[in-house]
Amino acid sequence: MDEAAFAEMAERYRHELRVHCYRMLGSFTDAEDLVQETLLRAWRKRESCEGRSTFRAWLYRIATNACLDALAGPVRQREMSAAPAMMAEVSWLEPFPDRLLDLAADGPDAAVVARETIELAFLAAIQHLPVRQRAVIIMRDVLGWPAAETAEVLETNVAAVKGMLQRGRMTLRAYLPRERAEWSAQAGPDEREVLRRYVEANERSDLARLKELLREDARQTMPPHGLVYEGREAILELWGPVLAGDAAWGEWRSLPLWANRQPAVANYVRRVGEERFTPVNLDVLAVRDGRIAEITTFDPRLLESFGLPAAL
Template sequence: MSADTRPKELGESGLGEVDEPAFSGLAERHRRELHVHCYRMLGSFEDAEDTVQETFLRAWRRRETFEGRSTFRAWLYRIATNACLDLLAKRRPEPATGGEVLWLQPYPDRLLDELPAADANEPESVAVARETIELAYLVAVQHLAPRPRAVLILRDVLGWPAKDVAELLGDSVNSVNSALQRARAAMREHLPVERQDWSGGAEDSGTRELVRRFTDASVATDVGRLADMLRDDVRCSMPPTPGLTRGRDAVVTGWVEDGFEGMQGLRGVPTSVNRQPAVAFYLWNEREGAYLPLTLDVLRVTGGVITEIVTFHADRFLRLGLPERLAADGTE
């Protein structure tokens, strides 16, 4: 790396003479994007946090191996990717199957807002950044084996050249290109067919109106009104609880059998996670004199109807920055 392209904060001697506080300051600049990268690899917000910490620890211990042939950022991505692969080998020897991911966790939009903004002049990059953080993508990518998963994310999300991915994985360019084609084919089995069939996004005006109607109907426990908002092939899941329900009739039947129509004292707070619309539901607790967290419904919206609902338990509320309770009048 020439002097004019070497990151200024590293100086001419690279990392060898950088003390720990200075090194931490350099690494922290990349924490959020590394966390999102690990989250795409792992599907779990908490596992991603652990892996970023492991990445920084490994980077500090190996700082003298940074030779300046790549940027400091790319060097951290290499370490983070290998840390993810190590964790996957240890905790999840087999990829997900059957269309559900039990370890899936939501990612709050307020933290995604910390990422470097995509270039508005490159609409393809903006679309990729949004779509590859949606739950549909996270679920699909978890069905890939770890190494093809890494290839797909590094090539299609981060835009790394095949030779750099091959070097990271200790493989040939031909093998990387072959793995990428297989990974793309496998992803097509799980993702919506066309880009326009992805979520409408939490900021779309039609989507906001649908979320309002969904919230109102849920608070009223009106199964009929809710059913009218679902597409025939809607899918519902509640990680980490096993089970994936497919089809509007099956979903509605499940709601009825679970006694949803008799539930009283609900409140709903619209929010967004993973760049998707969501509703946080609270249930009245007489003893506490307040509405307490119940569930979070994350919606995928296609053509003005709901095509998927992923429900997360109340233990996610704190991570998402949601209120711990609502007062009797529904305020925080």
């Protein structure tokens, strides 16, 4: 197979491989790098594809092992808290734009972008698993691979895979929110309406309307800074000075979008005396029963991956 033919075949799977690497790593930026590494390794090992498996499964094997190698490196060794998972504890967590998830959804398997396995709560939780358990959970419970095929990828046996799967599931139950089983697998009208109202309240600097949108037990986290604000009043105390009053930053613009199959908002501000709106952050919302239960706030540098401008 010549290079052009190989590149054409591999390119069909680029988007879903990026999602796979993202689940393994929790970082959109790192996932981009690992897809490139996967395709480079695949080209170098192209002779090994013949007669072993489908081309797609072969690429997944290479991607999984590239991620395991990256996670084993000294730069990627990460300290995790023993407390239940919160976004702030996973300092490397980054959002994944829905516009790119939609490209992966055009592939042969809808499970690649299933909401319950791409939302931020799931991504944060699986980062607490040992890396090989994480790989087993993703291959068995997300992609639906047989135990024998998973064992081949990890160069182990079926009994070991079953043991890792059992331990991984037990660990995930401790880290995932208890009410998660009740969440809708599809974006509902409540989420779209909450997103619309959140954008309007931000742009009007209307703290009273924002208060109505938040659950009393809402939480805001800010990876990679490790900041956590527990409860509606703590969140409003944080927002108040920048939205209203003498210390307000200026005029706000909020652009609605979607990340990890969740409603999200890109926030820009035009400070006093400035001509343009500059980015401040990216909020990803978790909506429960028509109100915001969690806000995960990310650095504005990530807006580029959403195709958003550096200024308005």
